[in-house]
Amino acid sequence: MGVAKLDDMDLRILRALQREPSLSIADLASKVGLSHTPCWRRIRRMETDGIIEGRTLVLNAELLGYPISVFAEIGISSHDEKTIAAFEASIQQHPEIVECFSMSGESDFLLRIVSASVADYEAFLKRTLLHLPGIGSVNSRFALKSVKLTSTLPL
Secondary structure, eight states, X not given: OOOOOOOHHHHHHHHHHHHOTTOOHHHHHHHHTOOHHHHHHHHHXXXXXXXXXXXXXXXXXXXXXXXXXXXXXXXXXXXXXXXXXXXXXXXXXXXXXXXXXXXXXXXXXXXXXXXXXXXXXXXXXXXXXXXXXXXXXXXXXXXXXXXXXXXXXXX
């Protein structure tokens, strides 16, 4: 998969949408200097091409009862394709796991898990995480505070 071919107008649209994802097409077109239809066509093309994967809200996890962020380094017991596929599929079933990365180095995966408390994470670890397919080891680290959390790309 190569780098997408985008022109300056595409980048202007993406920058504006990253700042204000709820903009209407008319407002977005006005901000970037296009008329409604060409702006809409560019957005549709970027959605079809997979450049725009969706739009989301950024919620304050702490205010919603999830002040704890845990980074769990996962070691897989067997590195065959079936075990890894089963592990990756099982991750999707747990909303507490908000991010999962396949890693190089000592750990096979890095998970970010949100929790209401350390005790709730311990229960999740014992009840769920340790029973996921292929789990060989879990090394948990607790974030003290979030210094930067963004999904905005440097376009």
